[in-house]
Amino acid sequence: MIIFKKVNDIASFLNQQKQKNNTIGFVPTMGALHEGHLSLIKKSKQNKHLTVCSIFVNPTQFNDATDFEKYPSKHEEDILLLSRVDCDVLFLPVAAEIYPSGTTLEISYPLGEMENLLEGKFRPGHFQGVCQVVDRLLSIVTPHTLYMGQKDFQQCMVVEKLLQYKYNHVELAVCPTERTTSKLAMSSRNIRLSSKGMVTATAIIQGMEHAKQTLLTLPLRTIEAELTASLLASGFSKVDYVSIADANTLLPLEKWENDSKGVVLVAAFLEGVRLIDNLLL
Numbered sequence: 175m176i177i178f179k180k181v182n183d184i185a186s187f188l189n190q191q192k193q194k195n196n197t198i199g200f201v202p203t204m205g206a207l208h209e210g211h212l213s214l215i216k217k218s219k220q221n222k223h224l225t226v227c228s229i230f231v232n233p234t235q236f237n238d239a240t241d242f243e244k245y246p247s248k249h250e251e252d253i254l255l256l257s258r259v260d261c262d263v264l265f266l267p268v269a270a271e272i273y274p275s276g277t278t279l280e281i282s283y284p285l286g287e288m289e290n291l292l293e294g295k296f297r298p299g300h301f302q303g304v305c306q307v308v309d310r311l312l313s314i315v316t317p318h319t320l321y322m323g324q325k326d327f328q329q330c331m332v333v334e335k336l337l338q339y340k341y342n343h344v345e346l347a348v349c350p351t352e353r354t355t356s357k358l359a360m361s362s363r364n365i366r367l368s369s370k371g372m373v374t375a376t377a378i379i380q381g382m383e384h385a386k387q388t389l390l391t392l393p394l395r396t397i398e399a400e401l402t403a404s405l406l407a408s409g410f411s412k413v414d415y416v417s418i419a420d421a422n423t424l425l426p427l428e429k430w431e432n433d434s435k436g437v438v439l440v441a442a443f444l445e446g447v448r449l450i451d452n453l454l455l
C-alpha cells in the first residue's frame with residue numbers, strides 16, 4: 175500500500191493510474207477502522223478498482239467540540255488493517271492540505287429539506303460539512319465509484335444529492351451495515367463504550383427489529399414512542415430521535431401500507447457516546 179500525505183502527490187499518482195486505464199474506487203473514512211470500513215474496501219477490490227482509502231477527521235462536520243476532540247485516532251493499527259485487505263492507496267492528509275484557505279464554507283450545498291431532518295436537525299451544519307469534505311476529496315481522488323455504508327443512511331442520501339449536483343459521472347455504491355455477533359452496528363465510537371455499554375447498545379437493533387414486527391398492528395407514532403421508552407429503560411441517557419420514515423425522502427410515514435418503502439432510524443446517547451443505526455422495513 176502506498177501512503178500519500180500531500181494532495182499534489184496523490185493527484186499525480188492517480189492521474190498516471192487513470193492513463194493506464196485503471197478505475198478508482200474510493201472509501202473516505204475518519205479512521206479508527208473496523209470491519210465496517212474494511213467491507214467497503216473489500217467491495218471496491220472485488221470490483222477490480224484501484225482502491226483508495228482516506229483517513230481524515232473532518233472538523234467541519236462536528237457541531238460538538240467534545241465529540242471532535244474525543245474522536246479516536248489509531249493510525250498505526252489502521253495502516254495494518256488496510257494492508258491486510260490489500261488496499262492500494264491510503265490518503266492521510268493534515269487539515270491544511272484539505273482546507274488550504276481555511277474551513278469557512280464558501281458555498282452552500284443545495285440539500286433541500288433533507289438537511290433539516292433527523293441528523294440535520296440535531297447536528298446543525300453537519301451535512302454542509304460532510305459535503306464540503308466529500309467535495310474536496312472527490313476533486314482530489316476523482317474516483318469512478320464512491321463506497322459508503324448504509325449505517326449512515328441519511329449521509330448516503332445527502333452524498334447522492336452532492337453527486338447529482340456536481341459529480342454525476344461518479345457512481346455511489348451503498349454497502350450493507352456490518353454488525354458484531356450481537357448485531358450491534360460497528361462504529362468507531364463503540365471504542366468509547368464499556369463492555370456493559372456494548373451489551374446495552376444492542377437495545378437499538380433489538381428495538382428496531384421489534385418495531386418492524388409491529389408495523390401492521392400499531393400506529394407508527396406509538397411504535398416510535400415505545401422504542402424510545404425501551405431505549406431509555408435499557409440505560410440510554412437521551413434519545414435524539416426514533417423515526418419511521420419514507421426511505422426515499424426521510425419524511426415521517428403517516429401509516430404503514432403494504433407497498434410502503436420505509437426505514438426506521440435511531441440516534442441515542444449511551445455513556446456519553448452518540449450512537450446511530452437504521453433498518454430498512
Ligand code: AMP
Pocket residue numbers: 202203204205209210211213214321322323324325326349350351352353359360361362
Ligand atoms: P466514518 O469513518 O464513520 O466516517 O465512516 C466511513 C465510511 O464507513 C462511511 O461511508 C460509513 O457509512 C461506513 N461505515 C461506518 N460503519 C459502518 C458499518 N458498520 N458497516 C458498513 N459501513 C460502515
